Amino acid sequence: MDNKLLLIILDGVPWRNFRRLFGNLEGWVDSGEARVWKHRAVLPSISASCYASIHTGVVPAEHGCTGNGNVFRLGHKDVFSQVRDGGGVTGAVAHSFWSSFFNRHPYDPVRDVEYDEPESATINHGRFHSMTGYGLVNQMTPSDVDLFGTLTNLCLRFGLNYGMLHTCTLDCMGHRFFHDCQEMDHACFVMDEMLAPFIIKWREMGYEIIVTADHGQDERGHHGGRSPLQQETALYYFGDATGPAEDVVIDQLQLAPTILSRLGAPIADTMKAKSFLS
């Protein structure tokens, strides 16, 4: 496998926050480096269910993850397993749910915090955090620059074809402070500025990049149900592929087959949605 792609998931960022507050990403849209579309989450628009759908390409009603309290090793084929099938190397820097879903469950905070398993059928190089103790006034999230640095480290050391990074910082900020406030303006601004130099570096390293969220958040910081604020986020794409018209809304189930098609990996029979890039 020669192609390389990174999927960056900033948890819980609604469409309006991406488009209003992420000046670097929006600047690259203006300059033609990136394209942006609206991306609609599955239902329930809750984190764990969305992570599972992003990577399996099937709805929660089919993969069975009904929410954050129902995390298990999924039975469906997913992006990691298909990249491995296609001969690629995979890595993840993410919340431990990703390790449970796609590698092994239950998550063991010693065994699974960091692993390098070249023979794995799913995740070869994993760096995970559990956010144990997370609550309204204690986010328990790592600094995002450390997460971006860790992914870059894995790319450089292990030649990842596919790397997935997920961070909960902005989802936690939204639950805590909601959205019409100085705290959220600043948190999005900081995330954009932290991410931007890594986008430049990853592009120089030959990666296509998708930056998106798992779901949005409404004015009270809520998500899980059906409303544009809860379900809709933005999806930014950096790369040479052709995409749809700018007013097309990308269905969350399209992410898995799109990523696999860009990498030249086999798309699983269960992934029925169409790639939005060609």
Ligand SMILES: [Zn+2]
């Ligand atoms: Zn989430």
